[in-house]
Amino acid sequence: MIELLGVSVAYDGAPRPAVRDVSLAIPAGEFVALVGPSGSGKTSLLKTINRLIAPTSGVIRIEDRDAAEFPTHELRRRIGYVFQGVGLFPHMSVRENIAITPSLLGWPREQIVARVDAVFDLIALPRDYLDRAPAALSGGERQRVAVARALAAEPRIVIMDEPFGALDPVTRDALGQAYRALHERMGLTTVMVTHDTQEAALLADRIVVLRDGAVVADDTPRAMLSGAHPEATGLFDTPRRQAAAIADLAR
Amino acid sequence: MNAQLAAAFATLPNYLSQHVLLSLSSMALGAGVSLPLAIWAARRPRLRWPLLAATSLVQTIPALALLALFYPLLLALSGATQNLLGASVPSLGFLPALLALALYAMLPIVRATISSIAGIEPAITEAADAVGMTSSQRLWRVELPLAAPSIVGGFRTAMVWTIGAATLATPVGQVSLGNYIFSGLQTENWVFVLFGCAASVAVALVADQLLALVETGAARRDWKRIFVGAGGFVLAALAALAPAAHATRGAYVIGAKNFSEQYILADLMALRLQAAGLSSEKREGLGSAVVFRALAANDIDVYVDYSGTLWTSLMHRTDNPPREKMLAELRDWLKRTSGVVMLGAVGFENNYALAMKRERARQLGVTTLVDLARVAPQLTFGTDLEFQSRPEWKSLREAYELRFRAIKSYNPTFMYRALDDGQADVITAFSSDGRILAQNLVTLDDPKNAFPHYDAIVLIAQKRADDAKLRAALQPFVGAIDLARMRRANLEVDRDQEKLTPRAAAEKLGREAGLLK
Numbered sequence: 180m181i182e183l184l185g186v187s188v189a190y191d192g193a194p195r196p197a198v199r200d201v202s203l204a205i206p207a208g209e210f211v212a213l214v215g216p217s218g219s220g221k222t223s224l225l226k227t228i229n230r231l232i233a234p235t236s237g238v239i240r241i242e243d244r245d246a247a248e249f250p251t252h253e254l255r256r257r258i259g260y261v262f263q264g265v266g267l268f269p270h271m272s273v274r275e276n277i278a279i280t281p282s283l284l285g286w287p288r289e290q291i292v293a294r295v296d297a298v299f300d301l302i303a304l305p306r307d308y309l310d311r312a313p314a315a316l317s318g319g320e321r322q323r324v325a326v327a328r329a330l331a332a333e334p335r336i337v338i339m340d341e342p343f344g345a346l347d348p349v350t351r352d353a354l355g356q357a358y359r360a361l362h363e364r365m366g367l368t369t370v371m372v373t374h375d376t377q378e379a380a381l382l383a384d385r386i387v388v389l390r391d392g393a394v395v396a397d398d399t400p401r402a403m404l405s406g407a408h409p410e411a412t413g414l415f416d417t418p419r420r421q422a423a424a425i426a427d428l429a430r
Numbered sequence: 431m432n433a434q435l436a437a438a439f440a441t442l443p444n445y446l447s448q449h450v451l452l453s454l455s456s457m458a459l460g461a462g463v464s465l466p467l468a469i470w471a472a473r474r475p476r477l478r479w480p481l482l483a484a485t486s487l488v489q490t491i492p493a494l495a496l497l498a499l500f501y502p503l504l505l506a507l508s509g510a511t512q513n514l515l516g517a518s519v520p521s522l523g524f525l526p527a528l529l530a531l532a533l534y535a536m537l538p539i540v541r542a543t544i545s546s547i548a549g550i551e552p553a554i555t556e557a558a559d560a561v562g563m564t565s566s567q568r569l570w571r572v573e574l575p576l577a578a579p580s581i582v583g584g585f586r587t588a589m590v591w592t593i594g595a596a597t598l599a600t601p602v603g604q605v606s607l608g609n610y611i612f613s614g615l616q617t618e619n620w621v622f623v624l625f626g627c628a629a630s631v632a633v634a635l636v637a638d639q640l641l642a643l644v645e646t647g648a649a650r651r652d653w654k655r656i657f658v659g660a661g662g663f664v665l666a667a668l669a670a671l672a673p674a675a676h677a678t679r680g681a682y683v684i685g686a687k688n689f690s691e692q693y694i695l696a697d698l699m700a701l702r703l704q705a706a707g708l709s710s711e712k713r714e715g716l717g718s719a720v721v722f723r724a725l726a727a728n729d730i731d732v733y734v735d736y737s738g739t740l741w742t743s744l745m746h747r748t749d750n751p752p753r754e755k756m757l758a759e760l761r762d763w764l765k766r767t768s769g770v771v772m773l774g775a776v777g778f779e780n781n782y783a784l785a786m787k788r789e790r791a792r793q794l795g796v797t798t799l800v801d802l803a804r805v806a807p808q809l810t811f812g813t814d815l816e817f818q819s820r821p822e823w824k825s826l827r828e829a830y831e832l833r834f835r836a837i838k839s840y841n842p843t844f845m846y847r848a849l850d851d852g853q854a855d856v857i858t859a860f861s862s863d864g865r866i867l868a869q870n871l872v873t874l875d876d877p878k879n880a881f882p883h884y885d886a887i888v889l890i891a892q893k894r895a896d897d898a899k900l901r902a903a904l905q906p907f908v909g910a911i912d913l914a915r916m917r918r919a920n921l922e923v924d925r926d927q928e929k930l931t932p933r934a935a936a937e938k939l940g941r942e943a944g945l946l947k
Binding site: 200229252253254255256257260261264265266267268272279280283284330365 | 551552553554556557558559561562563564567570572575576651744
């Protein structure tokens with residue numbers, strides 16, 4: 180359960196706030212996509228959840244506790260984070276990368292080993308990859324490892340910022356579907372930022388549309404595609420038209 | 431083996447160990463200060479610029495000047511601590527060299543550390559924060575391991591610079607491989623100069639190659655490579671330092687300025703002390719101003735200076751009394767102002783005198799300084815490095831209204847060369863210099879007595895004033911060496927063929943003068 184209450188983010192020297200008075204309640208188990216054009220504030224909003232950005236005002240509640248009460252590093256260890264930059268540590272093996280948060284949490288050695296094996300199995304890579312350096316992996320493989328790293332410490336919440344954005348369409352679709360399956364299986368609460376409304380429509384339970392830092396629409400993918408939210412219609416025109424064209428071709 | 435080379439090898443263990451000890455200590459201090467500072471500043475963009483600017487500024491000061499600057503600084507500090515605590519910090523030798531070189535070592539380390547930490551990909555630092563690292567975990571687990579190869583690279587650069595710059599520690603009284611270079615330069619002993627250069631380059635290369643192993647090892651996460659490089663470095667350092675562990679410090683410290691006569695006299699004093707069963711060590715190549723202050727501060731125990739130098743430079747006297755009167759006044763003044771004891775005059779004078787080639791002087795009809803003033807506007811004047819800032823030059827210039835076409839300053843050795851090949855027409859010679867004989871020079875008469883007398887005098891530091899053994903060992907110097915003997919000894923060291931080391935010349939001179947058996 181994640182609750183955002185009147186969250187605003189203003190950067191020093193910026194003419195207007197990046198996020199303006201956003202309130203959202205995300206129940207446990209939900210998969211929410213944050214969409215919107217560039218500069219709409221979706222990444223800033225997402226990063227307030229694990230406090231990579233501290234909100235200028237407003238409250239963020241994680242599982243009924245004010246997130247500001249946690250020391251930031253403890254909060255972050257409880258929230259999985261996957262982003263487009265991937266950010267695997269180049270001086271550590273794949274295994275060490277995945278084990279990082281459990282080791283920061285001080286888990287016993289055997290438990291870490293077992294957990295690394297378990298999450299690694301989820302991402303469907305050959306076992307011998309565990310001892311490779313991140314540099315020896317392809318982009319898609321690295322992104323899978325990043326997902327495994329985010330899940331290693333058994334978080335209840337995962338936040339993702341354009342996690343599959345840099346991948347080719349086939350890999351991207353495969354990884355998206357695989358993640359969605361993990362989300363179900365592990366009972367996660369996921370918030371994903373994406374500029375790709377088609378990806379949002381295919382993966383998420385709920386889509387929140389941001390424009391100029393404010394929420395302009397918040398509904399299911401079906402409702403968004405059906406045109407129920409005129410404010411967001413432009414964003415969903417393209418996927419809707421493409422879907423119709425492909426359906427015609429397939430007929 | 432060549433005798434010069436054999437002499438050079440004989441002192442190598444001592445010079446090398448002192449050089450390595452100084453370089454390593456300076457690096458340890460420099461790195462110990464700059465690494466935490468740089469890590470601290472790497473995270474704070476506002477501090478980065480001032481720190482880099484400050485360390486770069488230090489780097490623009492010539493190393494020799496930086497070393498020289500620490501001497502008066504420490505001398506002042508030494509005076510202050512003496513007053514406050516009753517004990518003084520040494521102002522000569524190891525400490526000023528250490529501090530100056532440590533400052534010098536900072537820039538490469540600071541720059542490498544700051545740029546490598548600040549240059550880490552933002553995605554990686556963001557990931558470090560996002561997985562829940564604290565600030566210090568991020569530093570130790572991510573930033574330092576990633577920056578390590580560059581930081582070791584900075585260490586490497588600093589180490590090579592420090593080993594090179596440590597040769598410049600000689601003039602502030604710290605023994606280093608620079609002793610070969612400085613004494614070689616003064617006595618035209620090119621074997622020594624090359625030997626000193628080669629030794630310092632060899633040390634730098636060994637350190638550089640071993641640290642290169644650590645650097646590439648760190649970049650490739652190859653622990654074996656790191657271990658071999660670091661282990662080799664430690665072993666090489668220990669091997670070089672070994673003689674220092676056995677070295678017994680001499681009981682007495684003998685000072686010497688930076689020319690042949692001073693090296694010979696210092697060696698001769700050391701031999702006298704040795705004969706009397708007293709151990710000693712030498713601080714050679716000291717600047718003329720440094721050496722007296724070192725004696726006054728009890729950093730050295732004994733050296734030979736010249737009455738006229740102290741008369742003009744320290745007493746600021748411009749009058750020119752007879753020899754005996756000058757010595758008497760000087761003796762009183764030294765006792766009164768710094769407690770320094772003037773044991774007595776050695777017997778020869780090493781006067782400043784202007785010298786010309788005999789042939790050239792005859793052509794121009796010059797025998798005195800009055801004659802010289804007439805033709806000076808057509809002539810180039812070559813001086814040693816300090817003459818133009820000495821009061822003697824001022825009084826000489828005023829007394830004879832000397833105006834030269836050009837004035838150039840040289841290291842004493844090159845000054846004689848300049849006269850020889852015509853780059854200079856007149857030079858500031860020293861009357862005891864053997865090259866006056868060898869090069870067939872004439873010294874010009876000084877009818878107006880603009881130059882004072884420069885009696886060589888033995889000076890003893892205040893703390894040794896009542897040391898009967900020392901005084902007994904050195905007392906025979908008084909009146910023992912006449913000008914002809916000193917000139918010959920100087921020539922034996924300065925000439926190109928059948929060159930003697932200062933020590934060999936000192937042994938010969940000592941026997942001739944009855945100071946040694």
